Amino acid sequence: IHATTTMSASAPAGEKFNEALKVMGVTAEQFEAEVKKGFIAADTDKSGGIEAKELAPIVENVMNAMMEIGTEFTKSEKESAVADVMKLVDQNKDGKLDVKEFGDAMKLGVLAIASALAAKSESKSA
Numbered sequence: 001i002h003a004t005t006t007m008s009a010s011a012p013a014g015e016k017f018n019e020a021l022k023v024m025g026v027t028a029e030q031f032e033a034e035v036k037k038g039f040i041a042a043d044t045d046k047s048g049g050i051e052a053k054e055l056a057p058i059v060e061n062v063m064n065a066m067m068e069i070g071t072e073f074t075k076s077e078k079e080s081a082v083a084d085v086m087k088l089v090d091q092n093k094d095g096k097l098d099v100k101e102f103g104d105a106m107k108l109g110v111l112a113i114a115s116a117l118a119a120k121s122e123s124k125s126a
Contacts, residue, residue, distance in 0.1 A: 017107055020114030031110070035103040042102070049096025055105065056082045062109040069116040070123075 021031060042054050059082050063073060073081075089104040090097060097105060 016114075017111060020110050023114050023117060024110065031106075032103070035106050036099065038106065039099050039102045047096070049094070049098060050102050050105075051096050052082050052086050055085065055097065058105075058109070059085055062112060065113055066116045069113070069120050071116045071119075 018028070021028060026034075038058070039050065042050050042058060044054055045051075063078065063081060067073065085105050085108065086095075086097070088108065089101045091101060091104075092098075
């Protein structure tokens with residue numbers, strides 16, 4: 001991951017996501033391909049949807065990456081993270097994420113990591 005660009009705080013969400021991909025050196029096409037591969041890998045029971053128990057290791061990995069950058073989480077934040085992500089992206093409220101919803105969850109992860117990198121970069125330059 002290359003943190004060469006800082007995120008613009010005033011940019012709309014879609015623009016922030018595109019900035020985040022640039023920071024990470026990933027194209028939109030590469031991201032979409034990774035989402036599809038990730039969905040297949042995460043759907044361990046092959047039900048065609050990602051349930052909270054299948055999303056948990058991914059959310060944990062994102063949080064671990066953020067902690068390595070310097071973000072701190074309370075015990076409560078750690079415990080509620082998967083449920084919070086499911087609540088945010090499970091648009092049809094069926095308790096499972098389809099490919100689009102899973103992609104939205106991955107976008108949240110990219111934005112969170114990029115934001116943590118930008119905060120770390122800003123704290124070093126301050």
